[in-house]
Amino acid sequence: MELFSDLPGDEGLPGVRRRRAMLAVMTATTMAVFDGTIINVALPQIGLALQTSAAASVWVANAYLLATAMTLAAFAAMSSRLGFRNQFTAGLAVFTLASLGCALSPSVEWLIAMRVLQGLGGAAMLSIAPAIHRTVFPNRLLGRILGLNAVLVAAGTAIGPVLGGTLLAALSWEWIFLINLPLGVAAVLLSWSAIPDTRQRGRLRPPFDMAGALWSALAMGAVIMAADTCAHFADPGQGAHAALTAAAYALVALVSALAFVRGQRRVREPLLPLDIFSNARFSLAALTSLASFVGQGIAFVALPFLFQNAYAYSAFESAALFTPWPLGIVLVAPHAGRLADRHSPALLSSLGLAVFTVGLVLLALLPDHAQAWDIGWRALVCGMGFGFFQSPNNREMLGNVSRERSGNASGVLAIMRTFGQCLGAALLGVILAVHTAGAVAHGELQMSPVQDGEAIRVALWVAALATALATAVSASRLRRKAQSPA
Template sequence: MPVSFPSGGIRARTPAGRWVLLATVLGSGMAMLDSTVVNVALPSIGRSFDTSLAALQWTVNAYTLTLAGLILLGGALGDRYGRRRVFVIGVAWFAVASLLCGIAPNVQTLIAARALQGIGGALLTPGSLAIIQATFHPDDRARAVGTWSGLGGVASAIGPFLGGWLVDAVSWRWVFLINLPLAAVTIVVALRTVPETFDPQPRGRFDVNGAALAALSLAGVTWALVEAQTSPGPAVIAGAAGVAAGVAFVFVEKRTREPMLPLDIFRVRLFTSVNIVTLFVYGALGAFMFLLVLELQIVSGYSAQEAGLALLPVTMVMLLLSARSGDLARRIGPRPQLTVGPLVCAGGLLMLLRVGSHAHYATDVLPGVLIFGLGLAVLVAPLTATVLASVDVTRAGIASGVNNAAARAAGLLTVAGLPALVGLSGDGYRDPGVVDTGFDRALWICAGLLVAGSAVAWFTISAKVLTPSETGAECARPCVRMGCDVAGPPLDPGHEGAGAEGRAGAGGS
């Protein structure tokens, strides 16, 4: 249904603006909700299908794999064929895949459906912010992004509680089926109230070859890490194929006229440094989130709802402090926070070594979770803002997209490889003693990754305070306020006047 409002002319406080925000918040919130509830359901899924830890790893990684590999392409598709159209297709795709997850008769079907969910997420995630950037009046974009970020943070906060309650009260299947009514409302609101917008000057071809090679590379390496102990021969072959696909990806990107990932962006030292920090931080974060719910449910005897609630303080601390953290980074420069933040996170993880059999939440879990959340609040907002400040404003979209993909790929690889490294494989996740020992080892490794990220920040990021002309004063506030999703750095909605390359990265204006 056509909408009469002009592109870039909607005001945030009008009924039209509220409807557009509702559609984008519901769509992106659905994806955020799903990313936080699935981990809580993993032990129940394992019992239901009587499956191995590798299958549970794939339940998480299949989604992350397709999302990380295709998210840049999803933004470009929205620019070319219509941001609302691709967003709605992504929401519908996500809903159908969620239905398949909810009715899966076996774990193999569930894993395949999770991969399909990731494709839907790659279409709707960049689209939600691209719609805000393209439809709201320039004076109201910061307010709209801030509202989107805050409400998205609420979705992340209620996700573990809702997921745990559904698992305990009904079934793990409703963790996925809850997406269907949310998707239906999102589609109706989007079609009736969101204007259609396009890139006015689309050019070049889609880098389908680059996207396919990136996904194949991640898939090969991930499969090798997950299956290394049970199928060493095929794992070596898969790993080699993944590495070969990665080399081919670099070759293709160098020779493609309109690459998905322009490699010359890595010549900017600050951009490269911050992305290395991202790899260390989000690699630790992904593995920690995966293993903590197993520890709490298998070892400590928590219910799914109690395990989900255990992580609530992380999101709440980030919601309360992320904007202030971003303001501080603009005054003192990003290096202090990108150095201290990972160290605080590492301290929080090591405090969780107290978690074990019959762990008391107030004394054994809460202190470590609060310190970990404080560390994330210190570092995530400046990390996102520094990625955007490190490149020209016309490349802000691709910079943010690369950082988002790096974060998700890091979590993908650590969830794939770390469990086996700490002695968790096969049916070992059902043995409380094995899980407890593996969890303690994993905490030390994750803390080590965070310390490494801190060292990279200290030695490679300048202590210079970035000026407004270097950060782009018009983008600093919305970029900082988007640091609440612990699953990965949020995509930047683009910037006025961004070129096609920047728009392709994040589906910007």
């Protein structure tokens, strides 16, 4: 296989060790993706088993997301001190042991605490996973390995709910965590033996930027909480309170972000070196990623409402209707990654985003009573467009920084994805709140299926607008010459 072939002048690791490192990173990625998709299916059973409310059960999912988002920037910066091997292996070990703790949890409070630990371990891994690929593989193969990684995430997204449903039907909720143990042990052994030790030795370094880590954690945590609060806008009894709470979180996020940026300009060794954004192609790729994930975030949350509330499909049928989206990514992403190693990543990602935008417009134009096949082919177009965009854009981000800054670039990539998805969810919350308020004003207790459909179509048009903006930002890179990484 060409991924593991060695040519004169290749950077990275020899082919045999490259294979082991890839297996370690991809196994860990699979665990993280499965954990994020399976848990939502299991929440009702977990609430019943631990005798807790639905609101408390939701925090089993939210605790992981919060812990991950709040520490992505810190772990991305810490990797230059700890080294990729040490940090990735330690994060993987924490994630695996926390999975065992989740399975043995006697109460929902204990389970939430273990999910926070899982989130910390996940952040330590996910913040540097793309950077490890950059370190392990030569530049000529970077697009291909990022394409394979996109396929893995898409396949995990599609298979996760099915696997979760199967485990819950045959066994119990504890097994959605216990399944991580054999995978985690194997990945720890592989990562320790294959991932290179990238610690920078031989020089004194200033203290770690703890203030930057705290400000970034506060900013990201406040963004997540603001997005989560927006989901309650549609509740007539909590709408006003939710709006004030979301505004307070947004203010905290803004103040923290400004304090973070100001601090990064003053410290000797900042958490996130702002000079990496002086490379215009890197900055534009990051903005492209942010806008595209806003569109994806809206669609991912909105479509289940459309399928179940407006079209009256069951939860299982809704999951099946969504399957063409990740299937499209699986079909296209490897080819996009290969092409990105030979042709302009900016051109390829712009074309992919244009197709993604068309797919979202097609979904927004769905009729009031859509057939399954009609939904499926439109979702497939979205997946193919997103799959053609993601790998080249990620390659553009990582390829426009030096190898020493790969950890920082990888962290920016993860932050753009998380922040974009949260902003998308918040926008959907606002759209649903406005439409629900309109229904209440007309004396209705809740929206009818037709009104649900109208609200979701508005959301899908907003998602298409976000991806059209991403397409324009991405295309602007075509007028700029590639810069040598700093």
